[in-house]
Amino acid sequence: MQRHALLLAALLATAPLHAQTLRLAGILGGKALMVSGSSAPRAVAPGESIDGVRVISVSRDAVVIESVGGRETLRLGAEPVSVGTHASAPQQLTLYADARGHFVSNGQINGRPVQTMVDTGASAVSIGRAEAERLGIRVQQGQPVRMQTANGVAEGWRVRLDSVRIGALEQRNVEAIITNEPMPYVLLGNSFLKPYEMTRKGNELLLQKR
Structure with missing residues (x-):
């Protein structure tokens, strides 16, 4: 073949x-x-x-x-x-900080809507277990991991997401961690953010494809 x-x-x-x-x-x-x-x-x-x-x-x-x-x-x-003469136009998205200074945005995981928040301190996308189950992610097929958190050692599962999208930005085959703890947002860690250059000006955060 x-x-x-x-x-x-x-x-x-x-x-x-x-x-x-x-x-x-x-x-x-x-x-x-x-x-x-x-x-x-x-x-x-x-x-x-x-x-x-x-x-x-x-x-x-x-x-x-x-x-x-x-x-x-x-x-x-x-x-x-x-493919047209403008196919090389850069992929970029501007996010705006909320009252707490967090960059929150509507997004999609595997084509399903989620609320996301940028977290540059996280190595991978992080999802609460309840949200993962709503998205149809089979936690049991993930790789068990142990994580150090502010409350001590927590258990989770490492999985791969088919796609993660915010605005016009999308990454495929993204590493994610599923945690037992409930989370109000899907945290967009560096497994999603790595391909983008991030520039902050005041309450704006520009994500642009490198």
Whole structure:
């Protein structure tokens, strides 16, 4: 299967492609072999970008991409797709502090609505168990962990979230910690924030893709 995908990628790489076009050349494991313009094929995993176009998901014979023009599906063997001249526009979001100085925002986890709060001191996204169960996350399949908190040692579970989104910003396959303690918000730790440069001015926090 891998040799077939690589051979297909090599063959497609020799075909002339119009500028600002994107083609799916093959599937290699969980990554898509993408050809942008006349460049060589590049393996792109969900959540990663190529020339400003982000890969959302990868299946056996197709990939969902997102650019400034929205989302669309590329399929093996299909014609190249134009991604527009502004596909490299930066992804950014401005959040505003509430009365307590916290940056709270509506968001989505695995496509379901949640209330989030930025927490730069947390290594991973943190979710209370009750909220996780509401979201359909199977806690029992997570990896048990022990955490040091202000109240002592607490138990939790390490899981992977298919997607975490606030505004126009989305990350795939995000590490998260489920805790037994109830939490009023989903805390957005560095497992989500790491790809973004954060700039604070007064009560504004700008998150911009690096």
